[in-house]
């Protein structure tokens with residue numbers, strides 16, 4: 001309440017009224033729908049709705065084995081963060097937006113594996129056109145969302161009413177934008193120059209959704225990529241480049257960290273520009289680091305960052321680029337629930353469950369989607 005001492009009482013009352021109005025959506029389980037955007041961390045099958053391409057190992061068992069019993073196109077052994085959130089909020093699992101016979105009145109999942117925040121020309125201009133999939137950037141996904149409107153609401157007013165009662169989850173985006181130069185072995189200094197572009201693009205995406213009537217948005221940051229077997233295997237470093245306790249590549253985690261700081265700054269800016277809109281920063285980074293540093297606390301084995309599903313490869317990471325999870329020669333560990341890393345690139349259902357609960361009830365979201373309601377009961 002320091003504001004009361006420094007501003008006029010009237011202003012302070014206004015502020016209090018605003019603050020009191022904001023947690024409206026925190027009275028949860030009342031969302032009409034959820035609209036989700038993102039990449040392979042939250043793709044619920046968009047890449048495979050037209051059949052499973054041969055090259056796509058992520059659409060083969062053991063993907064899906066833990067929860068669905070069959071591959072769904074989700075890059076995990078089971079549910080993703082978005083699936084847990086939908087279930088906790090009492091909504092059905094969001095159908096992939098490209099599914100032809102699904103109904104989208106309770107929401108849709110526009111996420112698609114390989115998605116970037118930036119559109120392909122950004123990468124082409126930098127000689128990186130080949131390194132992006134162009135499966136559907138954030139802005140392409142928002143176009144898909146706009147194209148869907150006639151099937152979920154009949155008038156501008158009806159659409160706005162629906163979106164006002166909906167939760168929008170915008171990301172994670174950024175991972176694939178940085179993969180593009182990283183996997184082309186561009187110097188880290190060049191990768192850093194992408195950050196403002198990636199973050200601006202996410203900000204623009206959020207504002208497009210606000211313009212459509214969204215008032216409750218979740219914007220996730222990126223994972224600590226230096227802890228992931230794919231990066232640990234490809235980018236071998238001098239011993240002093242690894243965190244002594246984590247075994248992660250420090251400079252790669254710093255890249256993720258700097259992106260997340262820039263994204264949080266962008267969110268502060270967006271909040272100021274859009275009073276009455278709730279914009280939540282959702283943290284993938286902290287829980288993932290905790291899975292590594294305090295594995296036992298989360299029910300995971302304490303070991304080198306190691307994929308559950310994969311084949312022996314470089315180092316002890318159980319990751320082999322030529323024999324990835326779902327490909328010949330790879331196998332799943334006995335118990336995915338005690339591993340945080342599923343395939344060396346994506347997380348296990350167990351991890352996603354922890355992260356989703358941390359976003360819903362804290363401490364991994366600012367503010368938590370629901371708040372501490374659950375913890376009190």
Ligand SMILES: *[C@@H]1O[C@H](CO)[C@@H](O)[C@H](O)[C@H]1NC(C)=O
Nearest residue numbers: 049050051099100101102103
């Ligand atoms: C939708 O289509 C898929 C694939 O064509 C099919 O397996 C599924 O049963 C259909 N669902 C409904 C509700 O018709």
Ligand SMILES: *[C@@H]1O[C@H](CO)[C@@H](O)[C@H](O)[C@H]1NC(C)=O
Nearest residue numbers: 105150151152153154155158
């Ligand atoms: C749109 O209008 C039609 C006909 O009036 C109605 O049947 C349908 O339920 C409406 N759709 C939505 C999404 O409200």
Ligand SMILES: *[C@@H]1O[C@H](CO)[C@@H](O)[C@H](O)[C@H]1NC(C)=O
Nearest residue numbers: 311312313314320322323329
């Ligand atoms: C990766 O897997 C391939 C095929 O299974 C195997 O031949 C190769 O030796 C493995 N690489 C490493 C570094 O273990």
